Amino acid sequence: MSFKLKRSEFDHFSGLASEWWQKNGKFKTLHDIQPIRIKFIQEIFNKKNLEKIKILDLGCGGGLISEELAKLGANVTGIDFVKENIHAARIHAKQNNLKINYKTLNFEKERINSKFDMIIIFEVLEHLSNWKYFLEKIQFNLNPNGKLIISTINRNLLSKLLTIDIAENYLKWIPINTHTYYKFIKPNELEYILRENNFKNIKFKGLEYQPLKKEWRLSQMTRVNYFCSCKLN
Numbered sequence: 001m002s003f004k005l006k007r008s009e010f011d012h013f014s015g016l017a018s019e020w021w022q023k024n025g026k027f028k029t030l031h032d033i034q035p036i037r038i039k040f041i042q043e044i045f046n047k048k049n050l051e052k053i054k055i056l057d058l059g060c061g062g063g064l065i066s067e068e069l070a071k072l073g074a075n076v077t078g079i080d081f082v083k084e085n086i087h088a089a090r091i092h093a094k095q096n097n098l099k100i101n102y103k104t105l106n107f108e109k110e111r112i113n114s115k116f117d118m119i120i121i122f123e124v125l126e127h128l129s130n131w132k133y134f135l136e137k138i139q140f141n142l143n144p145n146g147k148l149i150i151s152t153i154n155r156n157l158l159s160k161l162l163t164i165d166i167a168e169n170y171l172k173w174i175p176i177n178t179h180t181y182y183k184f185i186k187p188n189e190l191e192y193i194l195r196e197n198n199f200k201n202i203k204f205k206g207l208e209y210q211p212l213k214k215e216w217r218l219s220q221m222t223r224v225n226y227f228c229s230c231k232l233n
Contacts (some may be wrong), residue, residue, distance in 0.1 A: 020088050026175045029167075030064055032118065033179025033207065033216045036224050037122065037151070038068050040205070040218065044118070044147055044229050050074040056116040058107060060126035063089030063100065070098045077084045077101040077114065108134060116145045125152045125190075139197050142232045148199065150228040151207070155184035159224045187222050199230040 030102045034175055042048050051073030060078030062085055070076045070093075080086050083104040087130040093100045105112070119142060125131040136177040142148065153159055160181050166233040191202050205228075218227075 014077075018084075020064065020085070020188045021092055021227070027062075027064075029173050030061075031198045034064060036207065036216055036218060037065060038072075040227055040229075041118075041120070042072075048196075050203070050206070053207065054115075054143075056112070056119045057123045058119055058138070059127075060089060060102070061085050063092055065120060065122060066100050067093060067096065067098055067100075070100050076118070077103065079103050079105050079107055079112065079197065081106045082121060109168065111140075112141050115141055115143050116232060117143055118149065120149050122149075122151045123153075125150060125185055126179065128183075129194065135193055136197050139199070139232060144232065146232045148189070148230050148232070151225065152190070152228075153179070153184045153225055154223055155181070155186050156223060159170060159184060162224050187226060187228070190228055194228070194230055198233040202228065204228050204231040 019027055022028075023031045023088060042050070045053065048070060050069060052075060053073075054075045055069055055077070057063075057069070057076060057078045060066050060080050063078055066076045066078040066089065078086070078089060078100055079102075080089070081104070086102045086104045088099070088100050093102070108130070121138075127135070128134050138148075153163055163174070164179055164181060168176055168178060187204050191204075194202050204222050204226055206219040206223070207216060207225040207227060208219045208221055209216050
């Protein structure tokens with residue numbers, strides 16, 4: 001990715017920082033799928049209480065997931081490359097008396113020194129300049145048998161239609177210019193890179209919207225939005 005494109009993406013997310021905690025604002029979709037994401041994380045650990053589990057929320061934005069995990073007892077570090085996001089996250093955590101270790105860090109270029117029991121990378125890979133190298137690097141931040149959870153978007157004509165043409169440009173569920181189609185990632189591409197970097201027990205789960213019920217649910221359909229969970233070998 002060129003510097004110009006990186007800068008435009010940085011500016012895009014910087015300009016949205018004040019919207020994170022508005023449940024009916026520009027991040028409404030993230031608020032809507034929040035319970036599903038938390039339930040999925042709990043299922044990976046096979047327990048509801050995440051006390052003392054050390055978790056890195058990578059690309060934490062305004063802290064939506066970080067706060068819920070902290071409420072469940074996890075020791076949470078939230079990292080984002082946009083300082084305005086971290087500022088918003090810190091203010092909201094303080095208002096709710098939550099202790100979360102937030103850091104502004106360009107995780108594509110800078111090193112993360114700590115190790116974690118779980119790393120969460122939600123809706124991040126499709127914004128990176130080199131997601132394959134990033135996964136190669138991030139494995140060294142997991143403890144033995146550490147778990148990695150990713151959510152991203154499949155690359156095909158259906159995913160382009162639903163996420164960019166409809167959800168982003170028509171319905172405005174997602175801020176315009178959030179996604180770039182060619183940066184979407186097919187599950188088989190992701191699986192190959194994970195296996196190359198010592199991950200095992202790689203599993204996929206779809207996330208789909210049911211328009212008649214106006215709700216999101218987990219499914220076996222990974223053609224658009226999907227989760228990937230795995231464990232470091």
